Amino acid sequence: MIKITIAAVGDLLMKSEIIASAKRSGGYRFSPIFEKVTPYLKKHDLTIGNLETTFSGKRHLGVIGSRPKCNCPRERRNPRTGLPVFNCPDALASTLKNVGFHVVTTANNHCMDGGPAGLKRTLKILDQQGLKHTGTFRSIQEANRHLIMRVKGMNIGILAYTQGTNSIQVPNRWLVNRIDQKKMIADIRELKKKTDFIIVYLHFGKEYQSFPGKAQKQLMHFLFKQGVNVVLGSHPHLLYPVTQAKVKDIYGHVRNRVAAPSLGNFVSTKLIGNNNTVRGMILSLTLTKNDQGITDILKIDRFPTVVEKRKDKKTAYTVIRRMA
Numbered sequence: 001m002i003k004i005t006i007a008a009v010g011d012l013l014m015k016s017e018i019i020a021s022a023k024r025s026g027g028y029r030f031s032p033i034f035e036k037v038t039p040y041l042k043k044h045d046l047t048i049g050n051l052e053t054t055f056s057g058k059r060h061l062g063v064i065g066s067r068p069k070c071n072c073p074r075e076r077r078n079p080r081t082g083l084p085v086f087n088c089p090d091a092l093a094s095t096l097k098n099v100g101f102h103v104v105t106t107a108n109n110h111c112m113d114g115g116p117a118g119l120k121r122t123l124k125i126l127d128q129q130g131l132k133h134t135g136t137f138r139s140i141q142e143a144n145r146h147l148i149m150r151v152k153g154m155n156i157g158i159l160a161y162t163q164g165t166n167s168i169q170v171p172n173r174w175l176v177n178r179i180d181q182k183k184m185i186a187d188i189r190e191l192k193k194k195t196d197f198i199i200v201y202l203h204f205g206k207e208y209q210s211f212p213g214k215a216q217k218q219l220m221h222f223l224f225k226q227g228v229n230v231v232l233g234s235h236p237h238l239l240y241p242v243t244q245a246k247v248k249d250i251y252g253h254v255r256n257r258v259a260a261p262s263l264g265n266f267v268s269t270k271l272i273g274n275n276n277t278v279r280g281m282i283l284s285l286t287l288t289k290n291d292q293g294i295t296d297i298l299k300i301d302r303f304p305t306v307v308e309k310r311k312d313k314k315t316a317y318t319v320i321r322r323m324a
Contacts, residue, residue: 001288001289001290001291002152002153002154002288002289003152003286003287003288003289003298004045004046004151004152004154004286004287005043005044005045005046005284005285005286005287006044006045006046006047006048006151006156006199006284006285006287007040007041007044007046007047007048007100007282007283007284007285008047008048008049008199008201008230008232008260008263008282008283008285009041009047009048009049009050009263009266009280009281009282009283009305010049010050010234010239010262010263010264010265010266010280010281011049011050011052011108011234011235011237011263011264011265011266011267011268011280012049012050012051012052012053012096012104012266012267013052013053013237013265013266013267013268013269014052014053014086014088014092014267015268015269017269017315017317018033018267018268018269018317019088019089020314020315021314021315021316021317022089022091027089027091028089028091028092029091030091030092030095031095031098031099032316032318033095033267033317033318033319034095034099034319035099035318036318036319036320036321037099037282037305037319037320037321038099038100040282040303040321041099041100041101041282042099042100044100044284045151045152046102046103046149046151046156047100047101047102047103048101048102048103048104048105048158048199048201048232049096049101049103049104049105049266050104050105050108050160050201050203050234051096051104051105051106051108051122051126051133052086052108052110052234053086053087053088053092053110053113054086054087054088054110054111054113054114054118054119054121054122055087055088055089055090055092055093055118055121055122055124055125055126056087056113056114056115056117056118056121056122057087057090057114057118057121078166078168080167081166081167083166083167084110085110085113085114086110086113087113087114087118090125093125093126093128093129093131094129096129096131097129097130097131101131102131102132102149103131103132103133103134103147103149103158104126104131104132104133105133105134105135105158105160105201105203106119106122106123106126106133106134106135106136106160107134107135107136107160107161107162107176107177107178107201107203108135108162108203108234108235109162109163109164109165109166109203109235110165110166111135111136111162111165111176112165112166112168112169112170112175112176113166113168115168116171116172116175119136119138119175119176120138122136123136123137123138132147132149133147134146134147134158134159134160134177135159135160135161135162135176135177135201136175136176136177137174137175137176137177139174140172140174143174143175143177146159146187146190146191146194147159148191148194148195153289154196154197154287154289154295155194155195155196155197156195156196156197156198156199157191157194157195157197157198157199158198158199158200158201159177159184159187159188159191159198159199159200159201160177160200160201160202160203161177161178161179161180161184161200161201161202161203161204162176162177162178162179162202162203162204162235163178163179163202163203163204163205163235164178179202179204179219181222184200184223184226185226188200188223188226188227188228189226192227192251196289196293196295197229197230197287197295198227198228198229198230199228199229199230199231199232200223200228200230200231200232201231201232201233201234202219202220202231202232202233202234203233203234203235204216204219204233204235205233205235205236205261205262206236207235207236207237208236208237208238208271208272208274208277209236209238210236210238210276211240212233212240212261212262216233216261217261220233220259220261221247224247224249224257224259225247225249225250226249226250227249227250227251227253228257229255229256229257229258229295229296229297230257230258230259230260230285230297231257231258231259231260231261232260232263232283233260233261233262233263234262234263235262236261236262236264237262237264237265237268237271237277238262238264238274238276238277238279239262239263239264239276239279239280239281239304240260240261240262240263240264242258242259242260242281242283242300242302243258243259244256244257244258244259244297244300245257245259255296255297256296256297257297258283258285258297258300260281260283263280263281263283264276264277264279264280264281265277265278265279265280265307266280266305266319267307267317267319268307269307269309269317270309278306278307278309279304279305279306279307279322280304280305280306280307280319281302281303281304281305282302282303282305282321283300283301283302283303284300284301284302284303285297285299285300286298286299286300286301303321304321304322304323305319305320305321305322306319306320306322307319307320308320
């Protein structure tokens with residue numbers, strides 16, 4: 001019998017105020033943001049989060065085609081859509097690795113904020129820090145290689161998809177995994193041959209809607225029928241209930257399936273004046289693989305979190321566990 005634990009969190013939404021609060025003489029220090037929850041992240045065998053920013057570098061601070069006015073990373077607006085354009089100092093990548101993250105998903109509506117060059121640079125920075133990633137890719141060959149994490153004798157397949165890119169054009173389809181059922185079927189089918197367990201991370205739904213929509217529920221059920229074990233969700237910026245049920249897939253296997261349609265914001269400022277947008281969760285999954293090679297979810301645990309904002313010499317942000 002093999003037993004492992006997996007932790008999953010929602011959006012790592014690196015707003016300009018958070019970046020500014022991490023600025024120190026000579027660089028940026030992001031570790032204080034995570035110091036209260038690092039023990040919970042590190043105690044798991046595999047920890048996953050959604051990187052909702054880019055590491056586009058100084059030359060990509062502004063909107064594509066515009067000339068940045070300064071060399072400091074800051075949040076700007078796309079003049080065509082009015083939506084924020086995210087870019088974070090590279091120091092965050094090493095912090096994420098040091099506080100316990102093993103994998104970040106990169107398929108979300110902000111992944112193209114730095115254009116194709118920013119997307120590719122983001123993956124380069126993650127590689128330099130030893131952080132695995134999936135959802136965006138630098139080549140068609142890379143897009144065809146699925147992420148499999150070998151954890152204590154279990155092969156965990158991880159896929160990530162987004163419903164959009166904030167109306168920013170994606171010049172090559174393989175750059176970004178979009179939610180497309182035909183592609184998802186093909187990806188899952190390929191992973192089923194090589195893995196014991198499959199997690200799909202979806203960036204979907206409607207921002208600030210307080211419950212999952214019908215289309216979200218249907219898509220999660222569709223994925224469970226294809227053999228997916230866990231569906232994690234992000235994008236609404238609000239925390240949704242996590243549910244578990246036994247579902248029989250098209251292969252005839254009855255397994256515990258976990259649906260987390262929105263894990264909320266793990267790191268964020270308060271959005272649209274809504275206190276719930278600084279709430280999230282560390283979802284903890286305990287998996288077992290028996291002597292017959294059958295892998296299933298033994299139990300799930302929920303550790304609610306909130307981003308605490310305090311004012312010392314400057315405004316500081318810290319993720320803490322909160323009482324449910």
